[in-house]
Amino acid sequence: MGKAGLKIVTIGGGSSYTPELVEGFIKRFEELPVKELWLVDIEEGKEKLQIVGDLSKRMIEKAGLPIKVHTTLDRKEALKDADFVTTQFRVGFLEARALDEKIPLKYGVIGQETNGPGGLFKALRTIPVVLEIVGEMEELCPNAWLINFTNPAGMVTEAVLRHSRFKKVIGLCNVPIGITMRIAKELGVEPSDVHVDFAGLNHMVFGLHVYVKGEERTKEVLELMGTEEGATVKNIQELAWEPDFLKGLGIIPCPYHRYYYQTSKMYEEEREASINKGVRAEVVKELERELFQKYQDVRLDTKPKELESRGGAYYSDAACRLIDSIYNDRGDIQTVNTRNDGAISSLPDESAVETNCRITKEGAIPVPVGELPISIRGLVQQIKSFEVLTVDAAVTGDYHTALVAMTINPLVPSDTAAKDILDEMLEAHRDYLPQFN
Template sequence: MNGIKIVTIGGGSSYTPELVEGFIKRHAALPVRELWLVDIPQGEEKLRTVGALAKRMVEKAGVPIEVHLTLDRREALAGADFVTTQMRVGLLDARIKDEKIPLKYGVIGQETNGPGGLFKGLRTIPVILDICREMEELCPDAWLINFTNPAGMVTEAVLRYTDRRKVIGLCNVPIGMKMGVAALLGVEQERVHIDFAGLNHMVFGLAAYVDGENVTAQVIDRLTDEQAGMTMRNIFDQGWDKDFLKALGVLPCPYHRYYYQTDLMLAHEQEAAQKDGTRAEVVKKVEAELFELYKDPNLAIKPPQLEQRGGAYYSEAACNLIDSIYNDRRDIQPVNTRNNGAIAGIPGESAVEVNCVIAKEGPIPLAVGELPVPVQGLVQQIKSFERVAAQAAVTGDYRTALLAMTINPLVPSDAVARQILDEMLEAHKEHLPQFFKPVS
């Protein structure tokens, strides 16, 4: 009756204006009363800048949302209804290391895939688990909506290593694929439906529909005929081999390029790193430009330049999800949640990315059954990687981390895995205390 309290951890992110815009647009149906933006001392300047812009946006829109800025997470969490996480442990400098170090060994250097994804998970999971423990104490009935990557691995860890059941992982990839299909076919996005199933950044469109008519073959034809597939700002578009994609028979997501076009993607990354820097270094420049825009006291809207970030449009997914839970809309959205038998062959307690009915009690996964044979093995391998990586993040066990690194399909051998692991552990030592416990 008194409105909703939402807490955003990582509130100083450049993405925050998207979230604020989403809450403003939906305020009639989603009455956000308080929005708490939380960050760490190293991010205080960005928090103040983004927070000031958020307040201007709210004032311009004339909606009664109180925007609070704080470095005290516990103060913010008390009595929250929804907690969203969009943080980066180690900031962009850590991402630069995640991308640069694997490239030295001829391995894909990427934020959420391969060694980079492993180390982002190792740094992030302990912090997320701390947040979960604080939520149990300060806002036990709140929903945790996690956008922090690697979202699938993080959701897996929360489901396995905490008692929190009100957790949902979120990604902008499915909404981007839906927009891509609509653009390919020249139809409105609202007319498109895709049956999503798989894992985070390993999700497939099993079938695509327009007005209820199956158009999967037509979409695959368009993807191969134009030699330009649905991709994102942060993923190079190589196009797809026509025969391969038609044989696959389902729609890959942009991140599948790292697995099906590894050599080409690696070569592009190496060339780009030499020319313009890694993607993280490019993002650092884009962010600097964005924050200069955000400082303009006359700016009171989300600037269009934000779309240059790879996670653009995530507020559509985040705000739609919160709106559907709050209003018990029972619409269908793809999210990361407990499998509960939706995908055969994956444990019921594991996290999957699948279409769900979104209700007041949370996501209800829609049964898929067995995944198609051509994609089943890769999904299983990545799920094994996620589970072992989550275990390594929680235990700080070197051998478990080595195992996770080695079973990732982007790492060629155990010897290379050990070399990359050792260098990255040392590089990220400050943010991996679980691996460097003092000897008693």
């Protein structure tokens, strides 16, 4: 990493999240001297890339900082000699997400972006593209770090670790930060006073202990979650938790656990929403349209507050914090997706896990957890099996591997349902699944 300043490349630069990323770099400029920010997209995203690029330039100009913003459709040009690469793209755009959400509903199964059949198909579309990017990084910027927050972040990290020689990859999700912020709000304390021992998988992560200024407050938080709607994120229906279940569980579930512990309720909520206001992808499409209208206003030179409605609040700020900690060798604790290396003894060493890590110039060093509690161990292991098979199917294009992955997912009720959903979704997404064609 050159002393003259950092070169950062964002693939999916035309994303509505990019202004938050730019804001994060502006806030940290003294400690994180970004010299060049390259925003990369594809031909279909050219217009949005231009809009976001112009807003980014206005934000940096207002801050009076010497950061040069480049927008390009040439990924290889951007990657050359990069220090950090962030990924935040969606293969197939929101139209593909809408199919992921709608098709399973026809079969009585939850359709969701990163869980169940929807998560499987997002991985099948995304992983080949990420591995292609990693191949280019090995050639053009072999010393760069890949900071991935393209979903499904855990499976993407798993794919890079298992199916490439590139090891400088860390996956990132905003769920642990969102939970921590919500706990702080409920307890009436500052987020910096709250520490949560997170462990598990992406969108399958649990808070094993909650501390406020060093004092354990886990039971109190569980009681609050049982009386209120609890910590959630914008794209998940807030359903109250059963207080006695939380008491028995004894640890903090994440919002995505509602799909597994409240399956029938969540299915009904999704089915009803799809009829009355559309699936989440259709809601997001309208939010995006409004955001980009704002972004085009030449008087706008800050990140608009409405971006938090998009469902990814804190994502980009988390990425900036992670990059800052690697660059400055801070050794602080952050929750990221990385190679297990024995931290969670309930899972294979080579697996990608989402857990608390010490962040240094060497990357993410997982904090040892030991065995997961028996109450969650089986579910986490089942989801890891689903993830590994999904990754294998994405890489090989093997139909039967994809079918087994679909069938063992807890949200899919039978092998016949799995096959029906798989066949329809393979046909619906065939343009983005060349490995299966």
